[in-house]
Amino acid sequence: MLCHVGLVALLVAAVAGCSQPPVAEEAAPAEATEVRPGSGEVVAVRGAAPPVAGGFRSVVFFTPEDGHEVALPDEPPTMDQFGLTFDPGVLVARAGQAVAFTNGDDVLHNVHVSDSATRETVFNIATPIAGVYMHTFEQPGTYTVSCDVHPAMAAYIVVTAAPYAAVADRAGRFELSGVPAGSYRATVWSVDATWRSEQQVEISADVELQLHSAS
Ligand SMILES: [Cu+2]
Numbered sequence: 703m704l705c706h707v708g709l710v711a712l713l714v715a716a717v718a719g720c721s722q723p724p725v726a727e728e729a730a731p732a733e734a735t736e737v738r739p740g741s742g743e744v745v746a747v748r749g750a751a752p753p754v755a756g757g758f759r760s761v762v763f764f765t766p767e768d769g770h771e772v773a774l775p776d777e778p779p780t781m782d783q784f785g786l787t788f789d790p791g792v793l794v795a796r797a798g799q800a801v802a803f804t805n806g807d808d809v810l811h812n813v814h815v816s817d818s819a820t821r822e823t824v825f826n827i828a829t830p831i832a833g834v835y836m837h838t839f840e841q842p843g844t845y846t847v848s849c850d851v852h853p854a855m856a857a858y859i860v861v862t863a864a865p866y867a868a869v870a871d872r873a874g875r876f877e878l879s880g881v882p883a884g885s886y887r888a889t890v891w892s893v894d895a896t897w898r899s900e901q902q903v904e905i906s907a908d909v910e911l912q913l914h915s916a917s
Pocket residue numbers: 786810811812849850851852855
């Protein structure tokens with residue numbers, strides 16, 4: 703469709719060449735931080751991101767160009783240990799958001815979280831059966847999760863300042879609802895760093911985003 707051609711960079715041109723009605727952003731006040739979700743059309747975003755790599759799914763983030771903020775969800779995302787695996791294998795958290803670590807197995811585990819960039823341990827705690835441990839990640843980044851008891855257990859936590867994020871399915875398909883229409887910076891995270899990218903996208907109703915090119 704016409705509106706899909708300008709996903710990268712020249713979004714002004716893309717909007718101008720789009721046959722759909724102007725998006726709500728054009729009516730937004732100059733003070734962009736006053737824009738709140740719900741002030742314009744709220745849409746669902748679908749698209750294609752890199753497929754699973756090394757057993758880990760890719761993640762797509764959307765950072766609004768107008769700078770509008772979205773409150774942290776009340777419910778903490780949870781990483782469970784179940785069946786001698788971390789579930790989910792890739793967990794997304796907002797910077798400043800608490801994450802719950804639980805042990806759904808009937809064996810003892812621990813949770814050893816390291817900063818993927820520096821390899822420094824963030825924390826290393828035992829997770830007793832049916833126990834829960836809370837940790838708030840203040841800094842965006844990628845964190846490696848392991849269990850020292852079971853070396854095969856591995857996961858990632860991707861902490862982002864972006865208010866909208868989706869974990870893709872194994873094929874790379876993602877869907878994210880409740881996103882106000884407008885201009886966004888889309889960031890793709892994959893454990894395979896060659897897939898990581900950033901691009902400007904225009905989100906409007908029924909948009910289908912292609913966030914990686916087949917090679
Ligand atoms: Cu374990």
